[in-house]
Amino acid sequence: MASRSNPCSEITRLWLEARHGCLLTESVPAAVPGGYSDIDLIATQAGLHSFELPDGVTVGPRLIVETKDEHDFDPKGKEFGKWLLSDVDKLGANPFIPRTAQGTVKFSMLREQHFRKAIELFGSPDFDRLFVVHAIDPAAPSSIGPALLEKRIHWITIDVVMRDLLAWYRHHQADLTSQFVRGRSLAPAVWLRRSGHHADLDLTVT
Numbered sequence: 001m002a003s004r005s006n007p008c009s010e011i012t013r014l015w016l017e018a019r020h021g022c023l024l025t026e027s028v029p030a031a032v033p034g035g036y037s038d039i040d041l042i043a044t045q046a047g048l049h050s051f052e053l054p055d056g057v058t059v060g061p062r063l064i065v066e067t068k069d070e071h072d073f074d075p076k077g078k079e080f081g082k083w084l085l086s087d088v089d090k091l092g093a094n095p096f097i098p099r100t101a102q103g104t105v106k107f108s109m110l111r112e113q114h115f116r117k118a119i120e121l122f123g124s125p126d127f128d129r130l131f132v133v134h135a136i137d138p139a140a141p142s143s144i145g146p147a148l149l150e151k152r153i154h155w156i157t158i159d160v161v162m163r164d165l166l167a168w169y170r171h172h173q174a175d176l177t178s179q180f181v182r183g184r185s186l187a188p189a190v191w192l193r194r195s196g197h198h199a200d201l202d203l204t205v206t
Contacts, residue, residue, distance in 0.1 A: 011165065012158070013041060014165065016063075019168050040067050063127055080135065098112050110153070141155045
């Protein structure tokens with residue numbers, strides 16, 4: 001998926017770049033059977049500092065990021081939860097889903113090809129994998145959370161990203177009024193209104 005093809009990926013990019021000071025490369029292709037699959041975002045914190053996700057887990061300074069938004073078909077993330085459990089079962093004791101594994105892989109960044117591509121780019125296996133999704137059945141990641149953390153695999157929903165970005169912006173807006181990220185204003189409310197996931201958020205910046 002091209003990393004700028006939907007609001008979920010745009011907001012994630014803004015969050016990593018503005019909120020956490022990451023340098024980003026977008027839509028990096030990895031060869032898979034039958035063609036290519038993108039790594040949506042390659043992220044490196046500019047000062048090579050680790051940073052905390054909203055749940056307090058420390059990640060970085062290097063990450064690969066996959067964004068998935070299928071709210072039209074799976075608004076509550078029930079199917080995403082089933083797919084996650086299926087994909088993690090394919091992982092087994094490996095850090096990735098081997099290229100010899102049978103069956104469909106929903107979350108492509110778990111594939112061996114993506115893992116090895118990231119090693120090639122970073123020059124090291126010292127990186128985290130972050131999945132940002134529109135929603136996911138919380139029972140799925142909670143049941144396999146420790147195993148995923150050991151492999152430095154993290155899951156977060158876009159509403160949590162938006163809340164974190166907006167809270168950060170409210171404390172920094174005076175310094176950011178005239179600043180831009182890749183030519184875009186750092187007013188996250190503008191981006192949040194495009195996302196379709198903001199109905200319960202107070203987007204007023206005071």
